[in-house]
Amino acid sequence: MRKNKSAALRKPDILESxxxxxxxxxxxxxxxxxxxxxxxxxxxxxxxxxxxxxxxxLELVDLLIEKYQSPAMINFDxxxxxxxxxxxxxxxxxxxxxxRTVDPGVHFGFYYLSxxxxxxxxxxxxxxxxxxxxxxxxxIYFDEKGIISVTDAIKAADYIVTLMEGxxxxxxxxxxxxxxxxxxxxxxxxxxxxxxxxxx
Amino acid sequence: MRKNKSAALRKPDILESxxxxxxxxxxxxxxxxxxxxxxxxxxxxxxxxxxxxxxxxLELVDLLIEKYQSPAMINFDxxxxxxxxxxxxxxxxxxxxxxRTVDPGVHFGFYYLSxxxxxxxxxxxxxxxxxxxxxxxxxIYFDEKGIISVTDAIKAADYIVTLMEGxxxxxxxxxxxxxxxxxxxxxxxxxxxxxxxxxx
DNA sequence: TCATTTTAATTGAATATGCAGTTAATAATC
DNA sequence: GATTATTAACTGCATATTCAATTAAAATGA
Numbered sequence: 001m002r003k004n005k006s007a008a009l010r011k012p013d014i015l016e017s018x019x020x021x022x023x024x025x026x027x028x029x030x031x032x033x034x035x036x037x038x039x040x041x042x043x044x045x046x047x048x049x050x051x052x053x054x055x056x057x058l059e060l061v062d063l064l065i066e067k068y069q070s071p072a073m074i075n076f077d078x079x080x081x082x083x084x085x086x087x088x089x090x091x092x093x094x095x096x097x098x099x100r101t102v103d104p105g106v107h108f109g110f111y112y113l114s115x116x117x118x119x120x121x122x123x124x125x126x127x128x129x130x131x132x133x134x135x136x137x138x139x140i141y142f143d144e145k146g147i148i149s150v151t152d153a154i155k156a157a158d159y160i161v162t163l164m165e166g167x168x169x170x171x172x173x174x175x176x177x178x179x180x181x182x183x184x185x186x187x188x189x190x191x192x193x194x195x196x197x198x199x200x
Numbered sequence: 201m202r203k204n205k206s207a208a209l210r211k212p213d214i215l216e217s218x219x220x221x222x223x224x225x226x227x228x229x230x231x232x233x234x235x236x237x238x239x240x241x242x243x244x245x246x247x248x249x250x251x252x253x254x255x256x257x258l259e260l261v262d263l264l265i266e267k268y269q270s271p272a273m274i275n276f277d278x279x280x281x282x283x284x285x286x287x288x289x290x291x292x293x294x295x296x297x298x299x300r301t302v303d304p305g306v307h308f309g310f311y312y313l314s315x316x317x318x319x320x321x322x323x324x325x326x327x328x329x330x331x332x333x334x335x336x337x338x339x340i341y342f343d344e345k346g347i348i349s350v351t352d353a354i355k356a357a358d359y360i361v362t363l364m365e366g367x368x369x370x371x372x373x374x375x376x377x378x379x380x381x382x383x384x385x386x387x388x389x390x391x392x393x394x395x396x397x398x399x400x
Numbered sequence: 401t402c403a404t405t406t407t408a409a410t411t412g413a414a415t416a417t418g419c420a421g422t423t424a425a426t427a428a429t430c
Numbered sequence: 431g432a433t434t435a436t437t438a439a440c441t442g443c444a445t446a447t448t449c450a451a452t453t454a455a456a457a458t459g460a
Contacts, residue, residue, distance in 0.1 A: 005409080006455095026316045028228060031445065042411050047447060049409095105315045112312045114372070115305045116226045121372075128373040158374060158383055159390070166366025172314070172321075173328040174358060183358055190359070190399055199390055204428050204435050231419060242437050247421060249435095 011049050013039055015060050019106065027109045061110055061120055064102045065127045073098045074134070082145045089138060093164055094188040096171075104168070132157045139195070149198040156200035163187060211249050213239055215260050219306065227309045261310055261320055264302045265327045273298045274334070282345045289338060293364055294388040296371075304368070332357045339395070349398040356400035363387060 005013070017039045021030045032053060036043040050056035074092060079085040092098050099107075114121040135157035142148045150156045167187060171180050194200065205213070217239045221230045232253060236243040250256035274292060279285040292298050299307075314321040335357035342348045350356045367387060371380050394400065 007408080010409080027312070032447090033445080044412085044447085044449095045410055053446070105312075108312050108315060111369075111372075112227070112305075112308050115308060124373050132374060155383065155386055158370065159387060161374065162366035162370045162387065163363065164366070165369040166362035166364070169311075169365040169369075170358065170362045172311075173324050174332060174361065183355065186355055187359060187362065190394060193399070194390060194394070199393070206429095207434085210435080232421090233419080244421085244423095244438085245436060253420065 007049065010041075010045075011059075014041075014046055014049060014056070015063055018056060018060055019064070019103075022106045022109065023103045026105065027113070057113075058119055058123075061123050064106070064110070065123060067101055068127065069130060070101060073101060082142065082147050086138075086142050086147045090188060090192060093160065094167070094184050096168075096184075099164070099168060128161060132161055135160055148195040150195060150200045151198070152200050156195060159200065160191065163191060207249060210241075210245075211259075214241075214246055214249060215256070215263055218256060218260055219264070219303075222306045222309065223303050226305065227313070257313075258319055258323075261323050264306070264310070265323060267301055268327065269330060270301065273301060282342065282347050286338075286342050286347045290388055290392060293360065294367070294384050296368075296384075299364070299368060328361060332361055335360055348395040350395060350400045351398070352400050356395060359400065360391065363391060 014035065017035045018030070021034050021038060025034065032046050033043045036046055046056065050059065074089070076085055076088040076092075079088055110120060111124065114124050132154070136153045139148065139150050139153045139156050143150050143153070167184055170183070174180075175183075214235065217235045218230070221234050221238060225234065232246050233243045236246055246256065250259065274289070276285055276288040276292075279288055310320060311324065314324050332354070336353045339348065339350050339353045339356050343350050343353070367384055370383070374380075375383075
């Protein structure tokens with residue numbers, strides 16, 4: 001007997017399947033029929049829910065960005081000691097536990113698509129602005145508490161994001177095993193000392 | 201009357217057409233028949249020369265990497281004064297005149313493909329290693345001349361590449377006009393002072 | 401509670417298009 | 431005359447999407 005799920009259940013199923021197929025097959029190898037067959041439904045059902053592939057793509061981007069912005073990952077407000085609080089944030093930024101809440105290949109693929117798709121670009125712009133602003137706010141706080149010394153918090157926050165994304169790159173193309181972890185840690189140290197020494 | 205070109209002329213024509221179609225249509229919109237019709241040849245001729253699309257892709261990657269490594273862009277050995285020489289290199293690294301010898305979209309697209317294609321990945325690894333090693337050699341030279349102060353030249357070179365790639369990212373997602381140029385310049389300054397202050 | 405109506409989920413079959421690649425024939429070139 | 435360049439015709443397959451039909455679930459009314 002056929003089980004009819006409600007849209008509220010079926011749509012997330014489809015997006016999850018889309019995500020998994022993207023991980024396995026990449027942008028070019030992902031089709032509606034593969035997404036459908038993976039969860040045992042008819043391809044038409046996907047069109048029924050999302051109208052077309054483009055809409056589905058955008059909804060997946062939204063979902064992944066939400067995942068990326070999960071507060072659980074980045075919120076350390078429970079740490080009372082300011083120095084510890086600051087270090088915890090820096091550690092998570094450079095640990096890549098956080099970056100890898102979303103599969104790097106899929107993440108990267110959508111970055112690429114944003115070059116050709118205004119709507120995807122707009123979403124990523126918002127996401128990066130969110131991250132930058134979050135960091136900015138924290139930097140101002142830690143500056144007031146005397147943990148660091150920054151005058152241009154926006155610039156400092158931009159720099160952190162830049163370095164993080166650069167490291168993601170680095171890990172793809174220059175990394176060989178342990179070398180990368182060491183390097184990421186060095187980059188973090190250099191950044192922290194720049195923040196403390198009033199370079200920004 | 202039909203003009204027969206030699207392989208030595210036709211193959212570069214095809215690769216150039218491939219590149220142009222990639223710029224206009226992106227990875228997903230690029231097909232052999234589009235590449236062919238753009239230069240008025242039959243699609244089968246492309247198969248004749250490259251055997252399949254995969255080979256053509258690899259040959260284009262090789263070509264673009266060669267372009268990227270063009271010595272004209274990065275060689276400033278004619279500048280006699282060491283300080284000027286050093287500054288010239290730093291300026292070109294952060295000016296993006298050099299990075300944009302290849303269309304950013306195409307460059308980025310192949311970066312993405314490298315995540316799913318070992319052969320493309322291998323090529324980019326070599327390219328980045330080349331850049332890193334080039335910078336490393338220069339840093340050692342400038343260290344000896346007393347222009348900068350580095351003990352771990354490899355780490356410093358890695359850091360420069362990381363920052364450059366991060367900036368490329370930044371320009372996509374966080375930049376708004378003039379802000380980016382200012383920011384890139386700041387990043388350069390912070391880097392240079394780190395090199396001079398013996399942070400590496 | 402039971403039957404009926406309405407709505408939503410799901411499928412099947414079909415369409416048109418585009419794709420990479422094959423094979424065989426023709427034209428130019430050396 | 432042999433090699434190479436080039437095309438023509440074609441294959442088989444995958445693609446996104448449409449449309450109409452079918453089935454299940456929910457809402458309604460008695």
